[in-house]
Amino acid sequence: MADPILEAQGLWFWYAGEQAPVLRGLDLAVPRGEFLALVGANGSGKTTLTKHFNGLLRPRRGSVRVDGQDAAGRSVGELARHVGYLFQNPEQQIFSPTVRQELAFGPQNLGLSPAEVEARVDGALARFRLSDVAGSPPAILSYGLRRRVTLASLAAMDPPLLVLDEPTVGLDAPGLAETFGWLAELHARGRTIVLVTHDMSLAAEHADRVVAMRQGQIIASAPPSELFRQRGVLSQASLVAPPVVALARALIPLGMRGDSRSVESFCEEYAALLAGRAAPRQPREPEL
Amino acid sequence: MSQSFDLYLPRDSWLHRLDPRAKLWAVLLAGALALIFRHIAVLACLLLLAHLVLLSARIPAARLRWLWGRLAPLLLMILILQPLFLPGPGPDLLRLGPVRLTLSGILEGVSFSLRAATLAFVAAALLLTTEPNALVQGLAKLGLPYSWGLTVGLAIRYLPTTYGLYVDIHEAQQARGWIVGKGNLVQRARSYLPILVATIIAALRLSDGLALALAARGLGYPAPRTALHDVRMQPADWLAMALATLLFAVLMAVRYGLGFGANPW
Numbered sequence: 001m002a003d004p005i006l007e008a009q010g011l012w013f014w015y016a017g018e019q020a021p022v023l024r025g026l027d028l029a030v031p032r033g034e035f036l037a038l039v040g041a042n043g044s045g046k047t048t049l050t051k052h053f054n055g056l057l058r059p060r061r062g063s064v065r066v067d068g069q070d071a072a073g074r075s076v077g078e079l080a081r082h083v084g085y086l087f088q089n090p091e092q093q094i095f096s097p098t099v100r101q102e103l104a105f106g107p108q109n110l111g112l113s114p115a116e117v118e119a120r121v122d123g124a125l126a127r128f129r130l131s132d133v134a135g136s137p138p139a140i141l142s143y144g145l146r147r148r149v150t151l152a153s154l155a156a157m158d159p160p161l162l163v164l165d166e167p168t169v170g171l172d173a174p175g176l177a178e179t180f181g182w183l184a185e186l187h188a189r190g191r192t193i194v195l196v197t198h199d200m201s202l203a204a205e206h207a208d209r210v211v212a213m214r215q216g217q218i219i220a221s222a223p224p225s226e227l228f229r230q231r232g233v234l235s236q237a238s239l240v241a242p243p244v245v246a247l248a249r250a251l252i253p254l255g256m257r258g259d260s261r262s263v264e265s266f267c268e269e270y271a272a273l274l275a276g277r278a279a280p281r282q283p284r285e286p287e288l
Numbered sequence: 289m290s291q292s293f294d295l296y297l298p299r300d301s302w303l304h305r306l307d308p309r310a311k312l313w314a315v316l317l318a319g320a321l322a323l324i325f326r327h328i329a330v331l332a333c334l335l336l337l338a339h340l341v342l343l344s345a346r347i348p349a350a351r352l353r354w355l356w357g358r359l360a361p362l363l364l365m366i367l368i369l370q371p372l373f374l375p376g377p378g379p380d381l382l383r384l385g386p387v388r389l390t391l392s393g394i395l396e397g398v399s400f401s402l403r404a405a406t407l408a409f410v411a412a413a414l415l416l417t418t419e420p421n422a423l424v425q426g427l428a429k430l431g432l433p434y435s436w437g438l439t440v441g442l443a444i445r446y447l448p449t450t451y452g453l454y455v456d457i458h459e460a461q462q463a464r465g466w467i468v469g470k471g472n473l474v475q476r477a478r479s480y481l482p483i484l485v486a487t488i489i490a491a492l493r494l495s496d497g498l499a500l501a502l503a504a505r506g507l508g509y510p511a512p513r514t515a516l517h518d519v520r521m522q523p524a525d526w527l528a529m530a531l532a533t534l535l536f537a538v539l540m541a542v543r544y545g546l547g548f549g550a551n552p553w
Contacts, residue, residue: 056500076500077508085504092497093504095442097296097420104516111511118516139449153505 005161005192006030006053010062013048013216022048024216025062032160035183035193037203037224040213041238046196047088049213050163053194054083067160081110084159088166090146099141099149100125100134106157124152127182143170151179161192168199180206201242204228205262212237225259295415295448302524303345303417308426310525314532315414321539322406327549328395330539331402338409345417352409359408363401370397392552399552420445425519434513442498453494454487461486 006029013023022045030036038046051057052064055076064071067082087093096102103124107117125131128148133141138149147170154162164183168176183193183206197203203210204224212220212233220233227233228241229249241249248260248269255273260266298304303311322334342352371393382389414423420441427437461483462468468479543549 054504056504075508076503077506078510080504080506080509087497087501087504089497092494093501095445095498095501097445101421106505108514108516109506109509109511111509111514114514114516117514157506 003032004029004065005032005067006194007065008049008052008059008062009065011049011052011059011064012061013052013057013059021060022216023052023059026216026218028211028218028221030161030192030194032192033187033190035187035206035208036195037207037210038194038196038213039198039200039203039210039237039239044213044237045216046213047165048216050085050165050194050196053161053163054079054085056085077109080106080157080159082159082161084154084157084162086150086154086162086164086167088169090143090150090170093150093153094138094146097137098135099130099138099152102138102149103153103156106153110157120156120158124156127155128152128178144172144175147171148175148178151182155182159191161194162186163194163196165196166198167195168197168202200228200239201244201262204242204245212239214238224261229258295412295444296419297347297351297416298419299346299417301345301417303341303413305524306417306528307519307521307525308414308418308423309430309519309521310528310532311414311418312426312430313529315410317532317536318410319407321536322403322410324543325539325549326399326403326552328399328402328552330549331399331406335402335406335409338406338413341413342409342416345413347416351416355408355412356405359405363405366401366404367397370400395552415444422517422519425515425517429519435507438502438507446494446498449494450487450491453490454483457486457490458483 008026008028011023011026011028012021014021026045026049028049038050040046048057052059052071053066055071055074055078058072066074066079071079094102096105100121103121104117107120112120122131125134128151130145130148130152133145138146141149147167151167154164162183167179171179180202183195187193195203195207207224209221210224210227211218212227214237219236220227220230222230225245228245233239234241244260244263244266248256248266249258251270252258255277256269260269318334318338322331325331325334339352343349371389372387374393374396375388375390376392376396378390378392380388380390381394418426423444424434424437424441427440428434432440458468466479466482468483469476470479
């Protein structure tokens, strides 16, 4: 694979005092600029795997390379420049007295110039519509706003690789759209994104590749349209294909290609299919 | 989890504007005085002074009442237990078997309670008026490594959070029918046990998650950390330190020169 930003080789991990390994000889390479979705049932090892990417966990056996360098000799603080990590629970990652200070914490640790820190903080505040609450204590904000603060904190650090562990939990529809709008921007700018999610619709719609995990191993790795066709894999990983993907697949006998990844792409294809089958109908006169 | 309140109260006051190092120095001296003196009148004066300083810094009286409310159980316990376990010399005011109650014991209890309250309000003068990041920066300027200063700052900041955890767990247990604070002393103590255990576990989880989050945001990155707002000693800070030192010296002369204040009365 050309220029992987992240490589895990023969990764084994078990928690101290536990008998069963959580990761069992896992191999994964993520090319630079990829949007990868990591899916699997609870306890399949997704979070344990991603915590190896920034050194929060260290392999019992095997190795992890970040940006071409072995992660083994580097501290979590050093790896933070390369790997941004969003935790599942925003409560655990907000600790500063104000939103502005929370956003500045990471860039300050990286030793950026004060002007650069201010520019990044202001940019992230504006991007996540947090400017009005910049001076407020994060603790008094709603859950959705606190989630946005954690995303903005990550944005202010601007790492080349972002690992997001269930970033959509607790977000409303506008928050969800905003988050994935931001991820799409980052993806377009060549940033690498690893998304841990239970939401198959999001994985199908946004990811270049979906990696399915089961019992600490990767059981499938393919583009979403391919992976969601594999009923055996879905069943093994306790996954359910997104409804729109299942519907598109069910309509293959009627002429659909069956590779729709979102409601929008399904509607476009279905409308084209209908237009091709029947002449456009005249609009009916409204009944009086 | 409830994190809805913080110790620091942002206000525009002379005390808020003081450099954290000047405040730390004054707190250190005031704390030392509270520990050196046992005289009720001196301790009451120090406590009154702490209140006046806080009120002059535009800290609302409601916050002072809140602090008194949190301290009340501890102060009450000292007031009751001190005279019972260490009755001191003098005639008995009351005697029930081995338990004696004397005037000196009661005065000693009052002295200890006043000392505890003074220490709490002196510490509050620092924590209620010092922005946590400025405090961390002040400690770093005193030569403490940044991560140590941050640890102190976070420990202080997370006191109300831990209290919030306790309140949440207390309410959750009560909502599920757990009866707290009823019955005799032993039954009451036992009723709090599940809440304290759950609070300790939740606090440990919180601190674990916090440590991971700090590291993941680059704490420990091998570069000098950027300071956005530098804290600098101004003439007013030096003046405040000089006044605090002068007061300390005068009271030390009173205590050790004149020998006043070694007893509670």
